[in-house]
Amino acid sequence: MLSNAFTKTIRDNLRATIAWTAGAAVLSLWLASMYPYIRDSEEMKKLLEQIPPEVMAAFGMDPATFLTGAGYLSGQLYSFIGPIIMIGFAVSLGAAITATEEKNGTLDMLLSAPISRTHVVLSRFAAVALLAAFVPAAMAVVLLVGNGPFGLRLSVQGILAVNVGLWLLGMVYASIAAATGSLTGQPGTARGVALSAAVLAWFVSVFAPFFGWLDLPSKGSPFTWYIDENPMLELWSTGLGWLVISSGALGAAAVWLFARRDIATELSVFPETRLTPRRSRHVLPRSVWLLGSVAGKTVWDRRRTIFMWAAGIASPLLITFSAWPALSANAAAMAAMIGAMPSEIFAVFGMTDPEALATPAGFISSRAYVNIGPLIMIIFCVGGVSTLVAKEEQAGTLDMLLSNPMHRRSVLGAKVATLGGLAVLIAAFLTAVAFVGNEIWDTELEPMHIIGANVGLMLLGVFFGGMSLALWSFLGSGGAAVGITSAVAVGTYFLNGLATIVDPIAPLRILSPFFWYLGDTAPLAKGPQPAYLLLLLGGVAGSAIAAWRFNTRDLAV
């Protein structure tokens, strides 16, 4: 039976669901409407037949089908950005099954009602499954409607299959978040574990063609189950079955774990380690030297997670470096083919110079600096802004903080400057990693180019961080600021790529921050660019607007 816990969950998440669903629908519509321009490019058709399948695969494209509607959408929408939207949404829902409320303290209230814990988890799980389905459902509707007008020639079954697959993929990670949340009671941990698992699985699946030893692990990756046999063409594959089984098993784990522990006490999870008797008084505070200032506290908050962020971008970078030798075996043939290609085809990946793809700079950029790198850097900066200031205002600790004799703008300034400093730190670390990778795998990148790419990557994050800061200062809502910033980031990412193919939007390309960052050359194939200044200016302007606005408005009303 559906209980109140079910309907309440639906109601609580309705606004978020509408936002995510609308985002996914608009993006699908936009990409689908671009299809006629791609299809009508004659040369592309010829050349696609000649590209090495491994290279295509790494880019989520199938050479045999890329120019069909199904191939185009699989590559553009369903292999990278679609899963990001789906998983991002599903993980936040999954963490909210128990952990979010447990942290807020409302779970006690809920469980004081005469319903079993199992019942609570199950009815919320059902609600989450329903809400998560809105995103692929909207995408399916867009494709069903756009199928004729945009000449996509998709089969109805194919549309259904790929969206069911996407939904199930999301549910796997929602279940991981739910199970982790059930175990730890920490929504942050739940989200972190689920998202890390997703990034890992994506890598395993994408790089399996380059590394023999990834073959076996890739068979256990949900991404392989989801996309390996193109669901738009293959329809109902066994992979989808595995997705069902694993999300079911993880969901059951969430129920089982939750029914067996104390609610909302730190002692519940690992009692033996936490129950060691306290050394009574005068335990030295941790990393006390950081607690001297607002800036220090900003670092203090991240003194552990900063390493995860750095590792999050460094590992794709290293993996890409190490993949280069395997790829370069084909380099000559590949270069010849790519050289004859129209430049449009890779523009959608943010590169208008396809020849560069046959070079280390192009290849490594395409993996680490074009999609996953910006993704992580932007999430770090935008997410940082959200937790630094927006969440603090929402939680009410900002009142406490500002009861100290400090100006609002210096508090904000210290926080933002420190966050920027941490972004610089991550970029510096990446630069070092790239220098090491460059040495080991003989990729012969110019030192200045390595530095330039990382500066650009960092400034891209700074730009969107500044933007979300300005939005927050006006909207007073961290969630809305993050949502709008993400939408703008995704929109301008595609704008940069598609504007090179689609004439009507070509003049708009210079408005995209991704164009300022990527331009027509891979980040690792150029040094620091004047256009990077625009990114910096944007970030600074956003922060300045926020500081001005923050100084002159009511707090937390």
Next chain:
Amino acid sequence: MVAVIETVGLTKFYGDAPGIIDLDLEVREGEIFGFLGPNGAGKSTTIRTLLNFLLPTRGSGTIFGLDIHRDTVAIKRRTGYLPGDLSLYDRMTAREFLLYFANLRKVDTRTHVRELADRFQLDLDRPIKNLSTGNRQKVGLVNALMHEPELLILDEPTSGLDPLMRQEFLDLLEEVREEGRTVFLSSHILPEVERVADRVGIVRDQHLVTVDSVEAFKGLANATVTIRFASIPDPRSFAALESVIGVDPRNGGDTLVLTIDGTIDEVIKMAAEQEVLSISTRSGELEEVFLSYYTDADAQ
């Protein structure tokens, strides 16, 4: 006397919703000022406006003669604040939290923190998220007190404290007053305001209804003590006491109903000289005075 807090026509609207309207307030140096009112009356709005978290819709205010908006930093240097809706950094221990905030004030408060923690029996080394409501409140109180501010602004400070701690805290406020410092205390709990405050302002429906000394309010409402003795006492000896303003013998004279102005200490001591069968006090009349302000703005 010097006004520490002074507001003139201070008004705050949240859009169309009134938070506090036309507040003319004066809090004097060295006093404990009780800001009393039911939930939603406008106490927190007033306090958050005084601290520049909210910008006044109109009107103005000064603290230490400094403008509440322009000079907020200088004001905060000399002020300790406890929010009504307390939230703290959950992942820190109380010690880390207090160290951080002391550092932001650039003062060394370690000795004071230790004293206050001992006094409130607060374990400084547990993560704040594991503390009970009362213990979190103590962290907030220590934070407000640790730098020995000239002015304390406390928004419902005793919420969550157990009776013993509440007592300890009220004692502390009296010590603060003895040192010549000022306390602005918002509360909806009458007895505690009655106990410590010198003057009381009553807010209701976003308006300040009245301000007067606690003594004056007590003049409006005198407590009665009913004592039943084993043998018949002499009513005149009670009537002679300074704090007794009326004696009413009942029940054949073995029971006295005494109307008290001031403390009942003398009465109790005198009564204790004989065998007492029962004693009951009724201080509810003061409460009734306050309640009349709560429920009826015209009651004067």
